[in-house]
Amino acid sequence: VPFSKEISVVAARGPGGEFAAYDVCENSHENHILKSTRVPARLPPEIAAEAVRLTRVIADALVYCGVITVEMFVTGGQGGDDGPIELLVNEIAPRVHNSGHWTLDGAATSQFEQHIRAIAGWPLGAVSRHDAEAGGHVEMDNLIGEDVLAWAKILGEPGASLHLYGKADARPGRKMGHVTRIVPRPVS
Template structure:
């Protein structure tokens, strides 16, 4: 059969890819969903590169307002406000992954959203995330879907105790999860999370928690910062150390897993992949815990100790610009490392002594109330080698 000229023409070719959007020019506006400290630091990085920021949030006391060119204070369910916001910005990104899917879909209909809707959807739901990772052949903690108390009983019978029941959505810093102990009443345990769709995860006997913070550009370019190790207190990140004290081959594997995930999601921007490090038979092995489709707390050290910070890297990626170097600064051969300590709640009031400490680099987020468990700032220290 001979194709007609019309059928063969590009406008009728169903497989012709849409042209890639042009890179942003200096002076363009980055729309940021969320106005917390991550949005604040993204806006500061954008300003350094000659870009403006417009914050969209439903929280009136958002610290990102202090450093942004424009703001929209509205519900994420306000479709009119979302449409008006989209018309004022050149690209939309987000500082937290729990943005309502409908809001992102509305923005994607008329504008450019990076990272894309598919990447966000895969990371918003713990069950979908685990299934996505399993589809890539990436090991995770054992898990089972839990939709009701009966399903929890069946899951516990298979996964065992102790284990962790987690809501599928809207969980971070220990929120939305409960430990399932021996003898616990499973019906009460399920109700304690509001009866929300959940998953049960087995507890992994990990030696360390590590993370890879990396960026992927529009053209598929990939750059990862040093793998770092993380210490948590009360389910909140307390200390990050870079580089992680792990074998070189383990670090290379961790970066390879992060790249595999980013490529599979056709990701654009910075993401963090949190992993458990296990030692089995004298060998280090990895299991992926979570994917964060955004800049990440464990990447804050890059503000002071990397050639390009994670925030600048994210802005570069979503703007369609070349990625910067992700190398750690300092004497890499001399054993030097970096430590980032979160300032939680009342710890922020130690700012005077931290400012007086030689070499300490203090970052305060401009939050009004120092509530327990609230991240108020962080301090970075570059530790000389022995």
């Protein structure tokens, strides 16, 4: 399927149908492994709203409780004969998801806490993104294989939050950790 980008919606649904979705994620892959996530996705607002709506329809239809992530391909909309922008559901992950790891540092409530809140029947937490009102965005980069060897350099970056997974061997294609950066809006 030709597509212009892959996005994901990380959301939570409580046992009574309560629903909360984080900002839509824009994902980049290398060798079929998630390499980076940018939040919010660079999409027209109506397309982002439709992605969230589709995620809710899916979660409600499954009578799901907990965090769920729906990955979608964005097709069309590139001009010429590409046609209108469409969303095609690629994957449904009924769990916390790698593309939502940015929430640990970049959102009011992490996807992990949100999952516990949902399955325990507690009120869902706020899904607001840090620095959203100032026009910034959040970036999450997976440290794959030997990328993890740059951990000391990453720790020297102002505003970078490093998460190592404690895996002993840095093999090719193995997720060893991730780094989250809250990127302020450029001053013009």
